[in-house]
Amino acid sequence: MTKDLTFENLADFTDALNQIPASSVIARAVQENGIDAVSKNSAAKAELNRVFSIEVETGEVTHQKQSGRCWLFATLNTLRHDFAKKYDLKDFQFSQNYLSFYDRLEKANKMLEWAISLIDQPEDDREYLAMLEWGDGDGGQWANGPALINKYGLIPKSAMPETYNSDKTAEISAAINLKLHKAVAHMKKMVVTPTHEADLHTYKLECLREIYRMLVYAFGQPPASFDFEYRDKDNSYHNIRNLTPTIFFADYVDVDFDQYTVLVDAPDHEYGKNYGLPSQDYIFDGKKIELANVGITAMKKAAVASLKDGQTVWFGCDVLRDMDRKEGILDPNYFKKSELFAADLQLDKAERLATREGEVTHAMTLTGVDLVDGQSTKWKVENSWGEKVGDKGYFIMSDAWFDENVYEVVVQDKYLQEEDKHVAAKEKEDLMPWDSLC
Secondary structure (H helix, E strand, O other), X not given: OOOOOOHHHHHHHHHHHHOXXXXXXXXXXXXXXXXXXHHXXXXXXXXXOOOOOEEOOOOOOOEOOEOOOHHHHHXXXXXXXXXXXXXXXXXXXXXXXXXXXXXXXXXXXXXXXXXXXXXXXXXXXXXXXXXXHHOOOOOOOOOHHHHHHHHHOOOEHHHOOOOHHHHEOHHHHHHHHHHHHHHHHHHHHOOOOOOHHHHHHHHHHHHHHHHHHXXXXXXXXXXXXXXXXXXXXXXXXXXXXXXXXXXHHHHHHOOOHHHEEEXXXXXXXXXXXXXXXXXXXXXXXXXXXXXXXXOHHHHHHHHHHHHHOXXXXXXXXXXXXXXXXXXXXXXXXXXOHHHHHOOOOOOOHHHHHHOOOOOOOEEEEXXXXXXXXXXXXXXXXXXXXXXXXXXXXXXXXXXXXXXHHEEEEEEEHHHOOHHHHHXXXXXXXXXXXXXXXX
């Protein structure tokens, strides 16, 4: 039996295509309008009205623009909601650019330290290749945000606004990664001496000095101190002078990130375990990534409990799947691609993770939920793509989409069930850099 396609195979494929009713009409529609548009099921919108039985009051959405900082925006969004309420502010934002600066610097340090630890490994070693691929991008995990904030504090956006490069990170990312890969190549060639490890670390600091300069040119110099000047909703003027970022966080934001837990639904992994991702922990003495694999039902219960108490919820998902960006709709029943192609295009969640078809591609914020007879039916989502998408930047997510495409939520421990606290308290089992949860 030949392994190549034969012309007899092609003739059979054509015959099967011709047996499908209206095949040529479907083909013309798809070719002219695209797969998403033709597969839309408008009837599904009837179940997606934007009324929620539980809704946290929020303001204008943020805009990460052409960057991969959704995880950071979502973290700061959850913090700014409480901060704005506490100080009677309207549409307040923390500086995303300030934390982005240190995020990229810390990732560069992590990559070079990782390279030093693997310097004697062959160049086709799996972990060595994972280190090179990890590089210095602008994506991240929830715990990376608390690690950065605990170390560097927070500042208002007015104290360090966005720049061209923080909004559009492709150019600076390419430049930093070029420098890092140059550094790794050089370290591989360094002569082994009795002071070899010390020499590698000296060279690392030389590289980081240059990367720091690159980041200042691209993002700006992070301020050592600033004045917090604002008017509240009653137009009363306030000016708190000469604050440092760490004092501002400790005295005015005052959040204990150790009281939060990341709950995940990863059915390709064993439930009831607490997993770690050391390859993505890039502040060595900072908060570590821990993922309590408790399943979708526990995640929903914790998210609902948080929203009922007026607390918005950070969550990670596979956002591009079954999404209408313009309408701001997330719903697997809104697109009927299997019906369109008369082909089975369905994988369950475990299969998507195992085959790498599914992954956490985006983080957003839950700000509302609609409960019917105590069960969630749809969710209100604050995105960070600006106000020109969805309903002024807010999306509606069906409960079915939550089941299929939400992989993690972050809630305060007080909203956990006892069995979930037990899972989160377990010693974490560290996963490899190529795991499906990375």
